[in-house]
Amino acid sequence: MSARLGCIMLVHTALDRAAQVARFWAEAGSPVVIHVDARVGRAENQRLADALRDFPQVRFSTRYRCEWGTWSLVAAMQAASTEMLRAFPDVQHVFAASGACLPLRPVAELAGWLARHPDTDFIESVNVADVNWTKGGLSDERFAFHFPFAYKRHKWLFDRAVDLQRRMGVRRDLPDGIEPHIGSQWWCLTRETLGAILNDPSRPVFERYFRRVWIPDESYFQTLARLYARKIESRSLTLGKFDHQGRPHVFYDDHLQLLRRSGCFVARKIWPGAGRLYEHFLTSQASEDPEAEPQPSRIDRHFARATLQRVRGRPGLYMASRFPAKDRENGKTAEPYSVFQGFSEVFQDFEGWLAAVAKCRVHGHLFAPHKAEFSGREKVFAGGLSDKASLRDYNPRAFLTNLLWATRGERQCFQLGPADNTGAKHELLWFMATDSNAQISVISGAWAVPLYHAGGDMAAIRREAARLQRIETEMLEVLRSPWVRARIRIWTLAEFLENPTEPLHTLFDEIAPHQQARMIRIPERVDLSGFGAFLQELRNRGMQPVLMGDFPMNPSGTDLSIKVK
Structure with a gap:
């Protein structure tokens, strides 16, 4: 050649x-x-x-x-x-x-x-x-200023020289006939x-x-x-x-x-x-x-x-390079998930029913004070997550994002309530409320149902009811914030029980949109006979239960069949 x-x-x-x-x-x-x-x-x-x-x-x-x-x-x-x-x-x-x-x-x-x-x-x-691809903050200035110091070896001097020339308005003359x-x-x-x-x-x-x-x-x-x-x-x-x-x-x-x-x-x-x-x-x-x-x-x-x-990065994966910086994540979580507040209090075995009909993974109260209630009450769940409350509460947000990352491809559902640990100023709830992957459904005031069935000293029940109502009020304020990106649905206990078929039908379609149409029964509702009188007794003792809605003294029964499309 x-x-x-x-x-x-x-x-x-x-x-x-x-x-x-x-x-x-x-x-x-x-x-x-x-x-x-x-x-x-x-x-x-x-x-x-x-x-x-x-x-x-x-x-x-x-x-x-x-x-x-x-x-x-x-x-x-x-x-x-x-x-x-x-x-x-x-x-x-x-x-x-x-x-x-x-x-x-x-x-x-x-x-x-x-x-x-x-x-x-x-x-x-x-x-x-x-040019729009130059890096380091210098474009035409690289030709207008003097650069006597090597950038990598004398970075401090380099930066000070640039700052000084900017303040002085230095502009070098180009040699005749050239354009940079x-x-x-x-x-x-x-x-x-x-x-x-x-x-x-x-x-x-x-x-x-x-x-x-x-x-x-x-x-x-x-x-x-x-x-x-x-x-x-x-x-x-x-x-x-x-x-x-x-x-x-x-x-x-x-x-x-x-x-x-x-x-x-x-x-x-x-x-x-x-x-x-x-x-x-x-x-x-x-x-x-x-x-x-x-x-x-x-x-x-x-x-x-x-x-x-x-x-x-990938949605829901927190890398060390971005972990400390808020809102630099590419999506807060890896997959869509559903949060239910008040449903396990209103229905018997709501977890088992939802897992059976929607073919998804349903947990209990993942942020319960005593431990994380994983599906099947496992002690260690996907990704090596422990059910120990102390480990979970060290970083509740990381606990949730790790769980969702480790279970990609399977819909995760869990229960939440005002008695759960959502962090200072409901930090975890804010995280979920501003997450577009979250679907949060709330029956407000449903926390009173377990109190009603627990019985005991009415004075102690009144104090606990007041505490839970105060917490749930704060939670509802978060969920109604203009910054919310999650799909939020809120019913009072009274309006939900008037017709539970429609909201359950809607939630089912969102969680399992590709399931074949079939006739199912909604989960059996807990016994609420006398619940209206219980609420009246709370009023009589000076506590005003407002989150349940206008609950009647003797609520009528509801249709227990639902057609899922």
């Missing part, structure tokens, strides 16, 4: 992998000029040179001590490019790569593809005024364009300016190429993906098929330990379509999904 494509490589770590890649380029007939970071030790640098000694078309350029975001990276690329143009006059395109780059297709395919675009420079070059552009530092330029940049009489002026620009390796060639290129395609031929923080994605062995589908010529950033990737791609296997265009868009959706999952 005629040596029309040359590669410059910037290397600072994993020199053994860099040697493999350089050998791949050289064996295909492409000259390679390697810049080794001056921070690399002499012995390690010598081992790299010895590994490539058999390839006369592999050269090494003057070494610079490189640091992220500084002029040293541009100087390294200038040195390697100068050596490439000097030593290999037949090279027509120069491809810039790093030691972490990996060719994905044979070099001959890239050389042939470039031969079909002889006058085109492939360099991402976007006007800084039109930025883009990826991994480009592929024609010999004519690259030579014009390196030999420009104004190069000292440009260098003096760009030395104090922030991240000049992403702007020096990108800006000056606009002065000399006959035709620019503003894109990099190197596949590189970045996350929401501007950091590059690292490719591992399990990305093999993804990289193959991209059709790209080169990818970065490859993990040095990805032996399978290096073994697969550093062979001269021709592609199915040697003239195929690189199509990184084929895999964009995978990275978009990965970024979304990293930023937002």
Whole structure:
């Protein structure tokens, strides 16, 4: 193959992998000029040179001590490019790569593809005024301010210098004739364009300016190429993906098929330990379509999904990176669930009835004071959750979200009441009320039914009734808040018992919408004969029971059959 494509490589770590890649380029007939970071030790640098000694078309350029975001990276690329143009006059395109780059297709395919675009420079070059993907809070300021301090090594000084220049209104003058552009530092330029940049009489002026620009390796060639290129395609031929923080994605062995589908010529950033990737791609296997265009868009959706999952996570899964921050979760809980307040007090064996007819998991009072009443009264439930109240109450919200995460695919239902532990200021209830997955159904005043059946000292019952009514009043205020996102239904005990068929029918349709229609019986209601007189006795003793509604002294019976569709 005629040596029309040359590669410059910037290397600072994993020199053994860099040697493999350089050998791949050289064996295909492409000259390679390697810049080794001056921070690399002499012995390690010598081992790299010895590994490539058999390839006369592999050269090494003057070494610079490189640091992220500084002029040293541009100087390294200038040195390697100068050596490439000097030593290999037949090279027509120069491809810039790093030691972490990996060719994905044979070099001959890239050389042939470039031969079909002889006058085109492939360099991402976007006007800084039109860029919306810069990270770190600096866009046009990177060209307007002076940046004498390295960001990673002297971050405090860097930030103070930026703040000072903002207060002083510093604006640097641009060299005549240039308009700032930025883009990826991994480009592929024609010999004519690259030579014009390196030999420009104004190069000292440009260098003096760009030395104090922030991240000049992403702007020096990108800006000056606009002065000399006959035709620019503003894109990099190197596949590189970045996350929401501007950091590059690292490719591992399990990305093999993804990289193959991209059709790209080169990818970065490859993990040095990805032996399978290096073994697969550093062979001269021709592609199915040697003239195929690189199509990184084929895999964009995978990275978009990965970024979304990293930023937002999965619904109901609390990651350490987001756990401390309120409202940064992607959905409070993992699955829809139902909360019933007052139903187990009104109906006998409400849990068993609902589990049988709706085919769902029905718990008792998960937040009862003495313990968590799991379905079947298990001591340890899904996800290793214990029924011990002390463990549950350490973080009731995490207890609920863990239970729902561990039982994904199965509808969870549980009972709640004013005697349960919902945390200070009903913190847990607020959490559920603002959760769009929650369905909360309340029969207000139903807590009085167990008091009625318990009997005993009426004075003590009156005090307990007053306490529970006060708590439930606060709970109802939460459920009627304008911030509520859950599906809330509230009935007074009196209006519910007038016609329990309709609300149970509605709740059943929501919990089990795909169940086949059949005739069932609603659960048997507890005996409420004399309950009206009980409420009157509470009034007589100075406690006004208001949450039950207008409950009659002798309530009539109700129809116990319900047709479920």
